Amino acid sequence: MVFADDLEGIYLRALDVGVSDVLVVGTDVVTSRRAVSLAERFDGWVAAVGVHPHECDCWNRAAARELRRMAGHPKVRAIGEIGLDHHRELQPRDRQMRAFADQCLLAMEVSLPIVIHSREALGSVAGILERSPGICGVLHSYTGDAAMIPMFSDLGLYISLSGIVTFPREDSLRATAAHIPLGRLLIETDAPFLSPNPLRGRRNEPSHLLHTATVVASACGMSIPGLAERTTCNARALFGDRVTV
Numbered sequence: 001m002v003f004a005d006d007l008e009g010i011y012l013r014a015l016d017v018g019v020s021d022v023l024v025v026g027t028d029v030v031t032s033r034r035a036v037s038l039a040e041r042f043d044g045w046v047a048a049v050g051v052h053p054h055e056c057d058c059w060n061r062a063a064a065r066e067l068r069r070m071a072g073h074p075k076v077r078a079i080g081e082i083g084l085d086h087h088r089e090l091q092p093r094d095r096q097m098r099a100f101a102d103q104c105l106l107a108m109e110v111s112l113p114i115v116i117h118s119r120e121a122l123g124s125v126a127g128i129l130e131r132s133p134g135i136c137g138v139l140h141s142y143t144g145d146a147a148m149i150p151m152f153s154d155l156g157l158y159i160s161l162s163g164i165v166t167f168p169r170e171d172s173l174r175a176t177a178a179h180i181p182l183g184r185l186l187i188e189t190d191a192p193f194l195s196p197n198p199l200r201g202r203r204n205e206p207s208h209l210l211h212t213a214t215v216v217a218s219a220c221g222m223s224i225p226g227l228a229e230r231t232t233c234n235a236r237a238l239f240g241d242r243v244t245v
Contacts, residue, residue: 011042014206018228020044022206023239025081025115027052029066039075046239048078048115053085056099064106071110077239079107080115081140084128087119097128104132113137113238116157122148129155138238141190145172146179153184158238160186163196163204166215177219182230185220186238187212 014022021044026032032049039047049070051059070076082103084096107114114137118125122144129135129152139152141162149159159180165173177185187209195204196211210224217227 007038007042010205010207011045017207017210019206019209021046021235023048023077023115025078026050027081028055028058029063032067032070036070036073036076046075046077047073048080049076050078050080050082050103050115051099052081052117053083053096053100054088054090056091056095059095059099059102064102067103068106068110071106071112076112078113078115078137079103079110080137081117082114083117084121084124085117085119086121086124093124097124100125101128101131104128104135107137108132108135115140117141122152126151126155129157136238138186140188141194142176143173144176146176149176149179149181149184153181158184158186158234160188161212161216162188162190163194163200163208163212165219166196166212167200168197174215174219177216178221180220182220183234185216186231186234187216187227
């Protein structure tokens, strides 16, 4: 997670385009503490705390205790960003698997949903979720195919689309968007990464969500207000009130 120096501006620009609520996501213990601090600072912002697969060399009992402590904060609404990355593999797979499985257990203990990172690892992610009955969460920045969506929906997951869906060469992902059940569909920024067209190359932020919403609405045969209402309801069902991004 990267923290900008103009947070007040980010907050106000988001409000200007109707994005009033934001989920600030941690990637290790330090950024998770920062996510909680930002959620306390801005009205409508809430936090997710977790250890990302790229950072799971820090996963140990002390980290687990700290996440459990932070999970009790009223503005913490999820455990994340957690998961598996078999593309870059900055950490060994066995270490990633252990950290992900442990944090799934933690999420169930504290009754919070999870925010899942999965890159070239959907099958392995599904295997761990199958051993975590009753868990719920979101598969963020989905780039898989339509055939896998029913399996993840049955496992208790929402499917979230990021700015990738706006990229010119992502026709297949736009086609996949139409297969996501409307009751399981979310959209996101993944800020500061993955700025949508026509803003690629710039730092992403919540105010850019409208570009992604426009493309997803078209792919799903919906109006933008209709998509906004549906995804807002879904986000609130997953994370509680006052979360739309």
